[in-house]
Amino acid sequence: MRIGLFITCLNDTLFPGTGRAVVTLLERLGHTVEFPREQSCCAQMHFNTGYRPESLPMVARFARAFAGYDAIVTPSASCAAMIRDNHPVLAEQLGDAALRDAVAAVVPAVHELTEFLVDVLGVTDVGAVFPHRVTYHPTCHSLRGVRLGDRPLRLLRAVRGIDLVDLPAAEACCGFGGTFAVKNADTSTAILADKMTTVLSTGAEVLCAADNSCLMHIGGGLSRWNSGVRTLHLAEILAATEGTR
Amino acid sequence: MTEDTDHDGRVWLGTPAFPEAARTALADTRLRHNLRHATTTIRTKRLDATGEVPHWEELREAGAAIKRRTARHLATYLEQLEASVTAAGGTVHWAADATDANRIVARLVRAAGGPDTERHEVVKVKSMATQEIGLNEALAAAGITAYETDLAELIVQLGEDRPSHILVPAIHRNRAEIREIFAERMGEWGRAAPDDLTDDPKALAEAARLHLREKFLTTRVAISGANFAAADTGTIAVVESEGNGRMCLTLPETLITVMGIEKVVPTFTDLEVFLQLLPRSSTGERMNPYTSLWTGVTPGDGPQDFHLILLDNGRTDVLKDTVGRQALACIRCSACLNVCPVYERTGGHAYGSVYPGPIGAVLTPQLAGVRRAASLPFASTLCGACYEACPVKIDIPEILVHLRAKAVEAKRDGRALPTPEALAMKAAATVLDSPGLLAVAQRAGAAGGRLLGGRGGRIRRLPGPLAGWSATRDTPAPPRESFRTWWRAHREER
Numbered sequence A: 001m002r003i004g005l006f007i008t009c010l011n012d013t014l015f016p017g018t019g020r021a022v023v024t025l026l027e028r029l030g031h032t033v034e035f036p037r038e039q040s041c042c043a044q045m046h047f048n049t050g051y052r053p054e055s056l057p058m059v060a061r062f063a064r065a066f067a068g069y070d071a072i073v074t075p076s077a078s079c080a081a082m083i084r085d086n087h088p089v090l091a092e093q094l095g096d097a098a099l100r101d102a103v104a105a106v107v108p109a110v111h112e113l114t115e116f117l118v119d120v121l122g123v124t125d126v127g128a129v130f131p132h133r134v135t136y137h138p139t140c141h142s143l144r145g146v147r148l149g150d151r152p153l154r155l156l157r158a159v160r161g162i163d164l165v166d167l168p169a170a171e172a173c174c175g176f177g178g179t180f181a182v183k184n185a186d187t188s189t190a191i192l193a194d195k196m197t198t199v200l201s202t203g204a205e206v207l208c209a210a211d212n213s214c215l216m217h218i219g220g221g222l223s224r225w226n227s228g229v230r231t232l233h234l235a236e237i238l239a240a241t242e243g244t245r
Numbered sequence B: 001m002t003e004d005t006d007h008d009g010r011v012w013l014g015t016p017a018f019p020e021a022a023r024t025a026l027a028d029t030r031l032r033h034n035l036r037h038a039t040t041t042i043r044t045k046r047l048d049a050t051g052e053v054p055h056w057e058e059l060r061e062a063g064a065a066i067k068r069r070t071a072r073h074l075a076t077y078l079e080q081l082e083a084s085v086t087a088a089g090g091t092v093h094w095a096a097d098a099t100d101a102n103r104i105v106a107r108l109v110r111a112a113g114g115p116d117t118e119r120h121e122v123v124k125v126k127s128m129a130t131q132e133i134g135l136n137e138a139l140a141a142a143g144i145t146a147y148e149t150d151l152a153e154l155i156v157q158l159g160e161d162r163p164s165h166i167l168v169p170a171i172h173r174n175r176a177e178i179r180e181i182f183a184e185r186m187g188e189w190g191r192a193a194p195d196d197l198t199d200d201p202k203a204l205a206e207a208a209r210l211h212l213r214e215k216f217l218t219t220r221v222a223i224s225g226a227n228f229a230a231a232d233t234g235t236i237a238v239v240e241s242e243g244n245g246r247m248c249l250t251l252p253e254t255l256i257t258v259m260g261i262e263k264v265v266p267t268f269t270d271l272e273v274f275l276q277l278l279p280r281s282s283t284g285e286r287m288n289p290y291t292s293l294w295t296g297v298t299p300g301d302g303p304q305d306f307h308l309i310l311l312d313n314g315r316t317d318v319l320k321d322t323v324g325r326q327a328l329a330c331i332r333c334s335a336c337l338n339v340c341p342v343y344e345r346t347g348g349h350a351y352g353s354v355y356p357g358p359i360g361a362v363l364t365p366q367l368a369g370v371r372r373a374a375s376l377p378f379a380s381t382l383c384g385a386c387y388e389a390c391p392v393k394i395d396i397p398e399i400l401v402h403l404r405a406k407a408v409e410a411k412r413d414g415r416a417l418p419t420p421e422a423l424a425m426k427a428a429a430t431v432l433d434s435p436g437l438l439a440v441a442q443r444a445g446a447a448g449g450r451l452l453g454g455r456g457g458r459i460r461r462l463p464g465p466l467a468g469w470s471a472t473r474d475t476p477a478p479p480r481e482s483f484r485t486w487w488r489a490h491r492e493e494r
């Protein structure tokens, strides 16, 4: 199986550790991963902020970079949702027939990481060891965008040494919303404050999720509050073994 | 608050743009507490009420399908409705906009008052369409006093306030505030509240009942909204919880119903679907306490003069937009408000419109024009909770993003120079469409991050438009090595 890794622009730039973790994890499970260097961004920020024409070249780039892969794996539920739900729409509205075909060819191969592990590879125990108190936040896009269901929790429960605690009101939005956090900074902060309060109530050392974007926002708040709670993409927990953490 | 004068739709009240209005609301801790308490309670009830219906998803699909069909053949169903209502002894009026509708109502009220009476008064049962067109204000200007009879509307009217929720217009008020409003203002409008009024809900309800009873028994004209109107029979349906609506709909001699044209449904039997969807989604009840259905006039029973005003006010324009028109399927249940993380913090007034919350964010810009309400489509995190809750499956996030594109388009058209945001988006698009430039930007970002004081850790203050973000959040400093650099060094040459 030819697996292409779509790292996403945010992870590439700010959270390379998540990408390294995905590579480590998939190699440990016996798979070779390729990183098409032509890739860049899923265009979510542009699309969601209303800049459709600007999004189109990124849609075309994605289809070009990932043509021919059996599986395209990404450690971002929100980027997976963007590609699945909106690349076909953009190609339909603004693209030509060739682009529509190219998009239609790659979209079915796209998998968010936990979907790929559970549904395609059929594993829930990835051999991870992580002896820490952890709580999991289901981000809106993992919940309602790609519908990950309990896949992340099944993977986390199989991690050795982990003390996995429930997050109260887990399904409440964290208030990030991409450019929403910039355009409506005050409202975003008010929503964030409630999320942080529930995180702190669990006594967890680590908050994890399937999206570094939301974690950047929640983690930024937790750091400003000097809470001592770390945020970590769940790929990094799944990649951890004895001695690594 | 300034009224927009160049537009007679009245949907948009011209309050400040959402981010500024939200800031004021957020600072009001009592408001936030009232809202959180109310929305959390309704949310839980709603989940229980929808969860116990085994075929809830099929019901939602049925509701959505009826609404889609109605939207496709709206003109046909409206003509059928007109014929049915006329045949049943009612009179149908068509109103193109707010001014039109208000003029028709004022004329009808005056005519109904008769030449022998000086009193021009009407009782009203909750109707969003009349709020949309600013009917009470227009009637007042014409010398007619309108009395709201829905408990929450009464609180809003007495408090000289604006509704902040579709279903619970006074959701932003708590019992103590309501007691204060009743004690101070009831006397000016009619029967005063008792001197020993407490903030016990029973006492408040009793005070309202006595105050309103007087109005019901003496007022000859009533104005109502409509939840549904069946085209085949001409039957109008009003759904409510208090029974005050029923008083309005049966006691007066003349009944005037103002209804948005999208409220028509093809057949009477379609009500079966909506009367299951609506109460469970809105109040979390299996059945609403009062459902009133009437068809034209019945000699010797109820109002003997019935007028139906079919209000367009921008709706036919909305219909032309195949994505945006979904919003016209709304049955005003308010489920989307109660699950919305933004609404829960800001309340309804921040939306500057009679339609607040997620549905307001997509309906108002369409009815009032995207330029006028340009900040509303951006007043959402796109979390999707509204879509999941909506009983008629309106894809609110899809419409939000669609309207964002229109708002950006409108700005592009209206300006000789691109906005700073447009320039930034263009620049970002150029970088993101080129892995080479991205790598350069990543190195620059890492250096810049160190400059901003984030060495190995976190940046505490960002420049320019990102300042709002960094007021409450640290930003991770970009690492020296991006993923693509690491990959080239550790994997590529293998």
Ligand code: SF4
Pocket (backbone or CB within 6 Å): B166, B281, B329, B330, B331, B332, B333, B334, B335, B336, B337, B359, B386, B389, B390, B391, B392, B393, B394
């Ligand atoms: S949009 Fe849907 S959820 Fe919101 S009020 Fe209308 S019908 Fe209810």
